[in-house]
Amino acid sequence: MRLAFIKCHGSGNDFPLVDAREIALDDAGWARVARALANRDGPVGGDGLLLLTPGGDGHAFGMRMFNPDGSEAETCLNGLRCTARLGFETTGLNAAQVRLKTSSAQAAMAEPIAPGVTSITTRAGPVTTDPGAVGLVGLAEAVIDAAIAGLPSERAFTALAIANPHLVAFVETVDEAELVALGDWCEAKPALIPNRINVSFASAGSGGLFVRTYERGVGLTNSCGSAMAAATFAAGLTGRIAFGREIVVRNRGGLVRARAEAPAAGGMVSVTGNATFLYDGVITVDPDSGAIDDLAVHSRRPDEVAAWAAVAGGA
Numbered sequence: 338m339r340l341a342f343i344k345c346h347g348s349g350n351d352f353p354l355v356d357a358r359e360i361a362l363d364d365a366g367w368a369r370v371a372r373a374l375a376n377r378d379g380p381v382g383g384d385g386l387l388l389l390t391p392g393g394d395g396h397a398f399g400m401r402m403f404n405p406d407g408s409e410a411e412t413c414l415n416g417l418r419c420t421a422r423l424g425f426e427t428t429g430l431n432a433a434q435v436r437l438k439t440s441s442a443q444a445a446m447a448e449p450i451a452p453g454v455t456s457i458t459t460r461a462g463p464v465t466t467d468p469g470a471v472g473l474v475g476l477a478e479a480v481i482d483a484a485i486a487g488l489p490s491e492r493a494f495t496a497l498a499i500a501n502p503h504l505v506a507f508v509e510t511v512d513e514a515e516l517v518a519l520g521d522w523c524e525a526k527p528a529l530i531p532n533r534i535n536v537s538f539a540s541a542g543s544g545g546l547f548v549r550t551y552e553r554g555v556g557l558t559n560s561c562g563s564a565m566a567a568a569t570f571a572a573g574l575t576g577r578i579a580f581g582r583e584i585v586v587r588n589r590g591g592l593v594r595a596r597a598e599a600p601a602a603g604g605m606v607s608v609t610g611n612a613t614f615l616y617d618g619v620i621t622v623d624p625d626s627g628a629i630d631d632l633a634v635h636s637r638r639p640d641e642v643a644a645w646a647a648v649a650g651g652a
């Protein structure tokens with residue numbers, strides 16, 4: 338099949354994005370397409386594959402997200418901004434309820450976070466610390482700023498889901514080698530976390546947070562939107578940053594603004610950030626084998642790239 342896509346990024350978390358509303362392909366086929374298109378050694382590359390999907394049941398449209406290993410995630414909040422932008426461009430809306438794999442989220446066009454940067458606010462949740470929802474096996478109690486027996490780390494973690502699962506540890510300094518070792522351990526589907534989990538180290542400062550994430554199904558990425566949302570909520574739960582306060586969350590790819598509501602106020606998290614389109618492409622994909630060929634790139638968007646570079650350079 339000839340597949341049209343947009344190469345996009347949210348905070349440096351980059352993806353091929355496909356308008357899949359009229360494409361009939363089963364889940365195994367999309368998983369093969371994700372592995373092929375997101376392959377960093379291939380002609381496109383990315384931190385996963387985003388699909389704009391049909392809405393229904395009060396949703397204007399939907400989003401599905403496949404990691405580069407072909408697994409499907411419950412959500413992807415950097416990707417949601419990009420998918421919502423395409424949804425808005427194709428429907429003429431500027432705000433919508435978006436159907437996700439296991440939940441739904443709000444998305445709305447926002448004031449640009451910097452000149453020339455198309456920006457979107459998403460509101461997702463409620464966040465839960467239920468160990469079952471997080472996928473921690475054998476734990477009855479929520480893990481909030483506590484060591485986890487059986488995890489090869491003595492750090493204090495907060496375990497939460499939004500709807501995808503996250504472990505967040507607050508650290509003085511982010512040690513990437515330590516993060517990668519722990520992320521790799523989680524990727525091996527240990528009995529404690531058989532569904533695997535996204536792992537983040539976050540440092541809190543006066544202006545907000547810096548978050549570095551080892552993503553499930555990916556590895557280290559420039560940023561992870563759901564991890565930034567989870568870290569903001571965890572900072573509220575642990576008293577590091579007041580619930581209800583909008584903060585800046587920095588990452589390797591740039592920054593977003595985030596605000597977590599207290600559990601009693603609903604437990605939702607709002608994130609405002611960029612939805613940058615880099616170029617449009619068309620590629621031939623064999624969904625049975627995952628073979629790809631004949632990439633044609635058109636409609637490069639140098640103005641958007643430059644506008645984001647000014648933000649990321651100063652982050």
Ligand SMILES: N[C@@H](CCC[C@H](N)C(=O)O)C(=O)O
Binds near residue numbers: 409412552
């Ligand atoms: N990068 C995403 C999260 C993508 C899914 C994640 N790897 C998972 O498997 O849960 C984001 O911006 O939220």
